[in-house]
Amino acid sequence: MIKLNKINKSYHTEAISLHVLKDIDLEIDEGEYVSIMGASGSGKSTLLNILGILDNYDSGNYYLNGSLIKNLSEKKAALYRNEMIGFVFQSFNLIHFKNALENVALPLYYKKVSRKRRNIIAMEHLDQMGLKEWAHHLPNELSGGQKQRVAIARAMISNPKIILADEPTGALDSKTSKEVIKVLSDLNRTGITTIIVTHEQAVADTTKRIINLKDGRIASSQINRAL
Amino acid sequence: MRDQFQEIFSTLSHNKLRTTLTGLSVSWGIFILIILLGAGNGLKNGVMENFEERAVNRVTLRTGNTSLPFKGLKSGRNLQFVDKELEVIKNEVAESNLITPQSGNNQTISFGSEFGSYPIRGVMPDYSHIEKLQIKPGDGRFINILDINNENKIIVIDKKIEETLFKDKSAIGKYVKVGQLMYKVVGINTKKEGWGGPIAYIPFSTYQSIYNPSKKFNRIIFTVEGLETKEENEIFNESLRKDIASSMSFDADDKQALYINNSQEDYIETQKIFGGITLFVAIIGVFTLIAGIVGVSNIMLVSVKERTREIGIRKAIGAPPMSILKTIVLESILITAIFGYIGMLAGIGITEAANFMLEQAAAAQVAGEGPQMSVFKNPTVNLEYVLISTLILIASGVIAGYMPAYKAVKVKPIEAMRKE
Numbered sequence: 012m013i014k015l016n017k018i019n020k021s022y023h024t025e026a027i028s029l030h031v032l033k034d035i036d037l038e039i040d041e042g043e044y045v046s047i048m049g050a051s052g053s054g055k056s057t058l059l060n061i062l063g064i065l066d067n068y069d070s071g072n073y074y075l076n077g078s079l080i081k082n083l084s085e086k087k088a089a090l091y092r093n094e095m096i097g098f099v100f101q102s103f104n105l106i107h108f109k110n111a112l113e114n115v116a117l118p119l120y121y122k123k124v125s126r127k128r129r130n131i132i133a134m135e136h137l138d139q140m141g142l143k144e145w146a147h148h149l150p151n152e153l154s155g156g157q158k159q160r161v162a163i164a165r166a167m168i169s170n171p172k173i174i175l176a177d178e179p180t181g182a183l184d185s186k187t188s189k190e191v192i193k194v195l196s197d198l199n200r201t202g203i204t205t206i207i208v209t210h211e212q213a214v215a216d217t218t219k220r221i222i223n224l225k226d227g228r229i230a231s232s233q234i235n236r237a238l
Numbered sequence: 239m240r241d242q243f244q245e246i247f248s249t250l251s252h253n254k255l256r257t258t259l260t261g262l263s264v265s266w267g268i269f270i271l272i273i274l275l276g277a278g279n280g281l282k283n284g285v286m287e288n289f290e291e292r293a294v295n296r297v298t299l300r301t302g303n304t305s306l307p308f309k310g311l312k313s314g315r316n317l318q319f320v321d322k323e324l325e326v327i328k329n330e331v332a333e334s335n336l337i338t339p340q341s342g343n344n345q346t347i348s349f350g351s352e353f354g355s356y357p358i359r360g361v362m363p364d365y366s367h368i369e370k371l372q373i374k375p376g377d378g379r380f381i382n383i384l385d386i387n388n389e390n391k392i393i394v395i396d397k398k399i400e401e402t403l404f405k406d407k408s409a410i411g412k413y414v415k416v417g418q419l420m421y422k423v424v425g426i427n428t429k430k431e432g433w434g435g436p437i438a439y440i441p442f443s444t445y446q447s448i449y450n451p452s453k454k455f456n457r458i459i460f461t462v463e464g465l466e467t468k469e470e471n472e473i474f475n476e477s478l479r480k481d482i483a484s485s486m487s488f489d490a491d492d493k494q495a496l497y498i499n500n501s502q503e504d505y506i507e508t509q510k511i512f513g514g515i516t517l518f519v520a521i522i523g524v525f526t527l528i529a530g531i532v533g534v535s536n537i538m539l540v541s542v543k544e545r546t547r548e549i550g551i552r553k554a555i556g557a558p559p560m561s562i563l564k565t566i567v568l569e570s571i572l573i574t575a576i577f578g579y580i581g582m583l584a585g586i587g588i589t590e591a592a593n594f595m596l597e598q599a600a601a602a603q604v605a606g607e608g609p610q611m612s613v614f615k616n617p618t619v620n621l622e623y624v625l626i627s628t629l630i631l632i633a634s635g636v637i638a639g640y641m642p643a644y645k646a647v648k649v650k651p652i653e654a655m656r657k658e
Contacts (some may be wrong), residue, residue: 060652086558089556089557089558091553092603104554106551117552117555118556120241120245121555121558121561166411
């Protein structure tokens, strides 16, 4: 599903040049449940952004579902994101003046699905997350766990091949964290490739493979025997 | 499309106060543009109408006293036209078209016990076209060539004279007494005369036989064709003066021997002035509008800045750049179009109200005494201005929205979402 070949990425500022990712080689198969761990500055977020086609890389090759993702036009990148990838963020990133239903339905707006139809689909997804009653509430009327579940529903609505979650539990307490992780692993069980970036060992331990990043290199990639 | 507008409306209504304040600057811009154009038009219409009460391409010749000696003739001679000068203009002045001599004096006109003292003018049939007299259907006719040939004793009187002498009855076919002679009334002129009040017209030949046995006269009015520019008119005036000077034996440099009043020249001049005024007014209006557009653009920039995060999220979940661009530009068009229209309607409302009041005032003036002179008339804007304004509004929206939209498209989703 995902194949990275000698990926390099540097950030250049006026003062310093930062080599964030160094010759990253990585393969993730369809249906895998992977966590990426590392200290802050290890490059894990950058890696996720490249996987999510939110950022470019300097050299190497990235194949997503067989197609080379390299120097894409903004339009092409947006299309891939819309069709292949569902994002879950630490800070939820819901649009604050849209209610839960509208937030969930938004990716379908960019797929040119009619309003009526996308609201029906969005309601189904909210229902799966147990949030049917909260459909018409604005994000600031929801708890953190509810917000993240709305965000997951939004990530799922366009039937992506991959879920990319960037510190999905970073802003949640341990109880709601567990709920959210359960939702993610349940999704994985339905066959969706799931990649979680986290620095919490407890979260990583729930995944089937743990990749450790250190100073821009993959330090280790282990199958989680505990499961 | 409808979906897109719903999307935009939800954003705009989320920022009501800001949207309104921004929009008002555009309203004001268009409002001022319409008012200024209306006022400019009003001034132009008013002054131009005063011109157009008579033929615009009109040249009036009036004889005076010579101030220079010429070929042994003393200065100070009193000059008068004879028929020869009419022939000179008809035959040698290629640009001349309609022509009439004019003689006149004051006479008492009476019918029964009613009477009044009025100017009487002896003129040719062309006079009616040159001065744009109005003889309405049922009000008879003007002097014709048969009247001239037969020296008929017929008269065309002013509506005011008819009212004075005949009260409510029609004067057509009746005989009035002018001095000691009886004239048959053949026509009623309803055009309001300029300075000097109501006038009565009789055939030139009749006039000359009765009041001017010398057959002399001191005024010729004719129209000219094909003179487009001020320069052409100046050259024409010069050559006309020479032709008449040689016919009447006076020095062509003698300005007091012959007065030439070329209204075409004035008309061209005035038109130029109004062209300038319209341009000036349009420039002021357009700059006011530009100020409004800059305002909208500025606010849209702020709005894009504020919504960086939202735009980032939209991009992350798959909004193509075109969609972001379209949304911002459409938002901008919507603001400028809606508020622009409000401003435009207000402007049109004011100009139409002013027009209505002026028309009421003009109607009151027609009923009253005195010549009809107004500087302002119909201070409104044409439909084409409205259509052009609409296009300007939409174009303004695009211009105002483009820069901010471009900024929005450049937003990188990761950076946008990192900001908290």
